[in-house]
Amino acid sequence: MTVYKNAQASSIIYLHQGNIMDGTKKLHIAMFPWLAYGHTMPFLEVSKFLVQKGHRISYISTPKNIGRLPKLPPHLSSNISFVQFSLPHVHGLPPEAESTSEVPIDKVPYLKKAYDKLQVPLTEFLKDSNVNWIIHDFEPYWLPGITAPLGINSVLLCLFNASAMVFLGPPSALLGGGRKRPEDFTVVPEWVDYPCNVALKRYEIVNHQQCMDDVSDFQRVGLLVQGSQFVTLRACFEFEPDEIKLLIKLYQKPVVPVGLLPPSLPSNDDEGDDKWEAVKSWLDTKRDKSVFYIALGSEVNLSEESMHQLAFGIEKSNLPFIWVVRKRPMAEAQMDDNHLQDIIPPGFEERVSNKGLVLWGWAPQLRILAHSSVGGFLTHCSWSSITEGLKFGRALIAFSGASADQGMNARLLHGRKVGIEIERNELDGSFTSDSVAATIRRVMVEPEGEMIRANAWAMREIFGNEKLSNNYLDGFTRFIEEFEPSPTKRRV
Template identity: 55%
Template sequence: MDLQNRQKLHIAMFPWLAYGHIMPFFQVAMFLAEKGHHVSYISTPKNIDRLPQIPTNLSSRLSYIQLPLPQLDGLPEGAESTAELPIHKVPYLKKAHDLLQLPLTNFLQDSRVNWIIHDFISHWLPPVAAQLGVNSVFFSIYSAATLCFTGPPSDVIAGRRQKPEDFTVVPEWIDFQSNLAFKPYETLINQDGMDDSVSDYLRAAFVLQDCRVVILRSCAEFEPDALRLLGKMLQKPVLPVGLLAPSLQDSAAGEHWPVLKDWLDSKENNSVVYAAFGTEMTLSQELLHELAYGLEKSGLPFIWIIKNRPLVEGESGLDHLLPPGFQDRVSGTGLVWTDWAPQLRILAHPSIGGFLTHSGWSSVIEALGLGRPLILLPGSSDTGLVARLMHSRRLGLEVERNEQDGSFTRDSVADCIRRVVVDQEGEPLRANARAVRDIFGSTHLSYKHLDEFTRFIENYTASTKSL
């Protein structure tokens, strides 16, 4: 079906209120608009404000729709994303997000939408869409392996896996070699972020059961076995849309990039550890100090991004976050950066030798798209599963931790950093990270998969209209 004869669809996008979800949804929205379809990207006002300006050539086909987030007791005033909340407040954000059901339904009724692409949080959405004659697509921004771990929807809905210890073993339905399981401390952290009335697993199960199509931020070139199992398990179309690596050419540099670049330029190639932990990870002050001492003890130059949202809950300011005298001791060797940082540009710099990361799927994709090996220190959500996957694929090493409480030592941090970045035993890891660059960093591969998905919904719409 060529561009001239292609039926123009109206496609709505409705992501969960987390930056790691919002941007992949935006990438898909841009692609669909470029293919000639009208796309309504729906979110709350503050999250819409964080999105890039719509390119002039797409302004007639891509529009932002703002739905004000309802306020409710327990949710801090003005908070509209997970990045603005400690993990124990995230359940209130989920409850507020559920209250968008009515305004979203009204929009779908009034706007002649053909398809809605949505997230796992909106467990109520596929039945609503079906009643309105709108086809629903669940877009999983997680790896295929992570989605396999969720399990058959019928089993989850029947309550066959509920106790925390049920999630600390590789599920019996995974029919390929896998080490996917949470550590005990991770199950407790994840429980803190779930809505007691509807767990994240139950939300995902209802969505997987009721949606018409599943798409994933994955590709058969990296996860053939997991994608095969998902198709078998769900008995509905399961389509990868590629890894959606961001383009370095399109990444914002920011006003401080010259300072960061000068510092990086002064270091030897493949020698610097880049440490960054996303927008949601929190650590106790004790563990944050162990992390700092570990970076120092590694003896390697490092650039450490500490966001305005403190890693230590309830504390702010470097005097609280860092050990006494730390910055003086590492001056010249380590750079602690508290402002926004252009992560993709930093990772692309030739001086970077490894990435100490919270193991978020987006960050992992960015790093491997540039051939950087991983030092894995997972936080909440799916990051423990991502860390296991990357460790098993020999693309990085996970920092050794106490499996019951999640604690780690400066020695375990320093040892893991050195093994990944400079020790001889880490050379296979570094070689593997360079080897997968053609998969993780390929925009051509993502475009190919996105094009296949676009043709699927076009042909599906055409075939159902002809019945």
């Protein structure tokens, strides 16, 4: 048994027996992310790093998802091939939809069924392309049945943190179905061996069940943990040492963190940032850390009543803010401009015009979070958004989007004292404008939030540390370069 020691911590990762490949060997690596922008972008970041180490990448997705990716610089583009597979038609999936941001949550199961049908073209590609490794997401549970006969190594890249993966548990729990009722997911699992508050609220697991198809997300993850050579995740020992060590025990195979993958600020030369110029001019007039930023991601769709409660809470906080309000998925009823305005209370923008900005649609989120006038971030708690907020040390106002890992992330932030969670009804997720306003003020200005603000600011040393991030990516790359399966698994 070989032992791998992480450069950033004293934790030991045990590796499978295997011959060591020449570290200079250049590999052909396929990337296969899930159909969501919060997944395609981190997969691209890992791809770019691997290319800089001399490896060749085939990045596989659908035309629209590939089309949304930013243009690569010339020195990278020659070694990344974008392989486009048309998404097969599935009855129930809206025409032209290719990502989670384009469908409401109850249509996501049809997107998963369509994604599963990519098994056919992917198999043909892998047979003909001499791929050494495939780095895949948590959805294609059928992939080990393809890669194993072909002698292709596979690694499950989870874009969740270690705390969320610990909560899901070992393959035996994921595949055994021991947790059947929603209430079973509202308690910390018995296998957790450190102090922990990470669990789901009942409304969160009920909501997430809407986006699972016949093969549950738990089964998908369990089969892929079992079928991969090792597991990597968007995590680091500096933030989750106990969680990563426990995952190694639970999985009984290598767990190699890829780091937090903090995004880079766009360069000042980037085009299409006219909206940013107006926002920057407004922010420049505000005091340091006085503004809070609100963004609920591309997939959270609150009811009109909930949007109004949130708006009233923002207004009652009486603090300067920027709120990004996005349009509904194309699968929902088409709204005219008047109906769009009904998403927020009538007259809201006029009443708050001296305090805040409402931005419709897209916003330059990284630029906003990086501005010195921004001190807090009201977030739906996707791990990508949290990473962006803590990269700049912004205190977090946690408002779980009630899907996937978002509820677990909200508890994690609250427990680590880098944010405070808005109080909500555990059964239906309802909340009041008063609880929104009170939480915003606690995080942003009140004395009891001073520790939260200080802790979040200190997180820049981890979440915004580019050197640390590159060290993890280096370790991940070396692991792939030096790993070779036993002779019985080599390609014939």
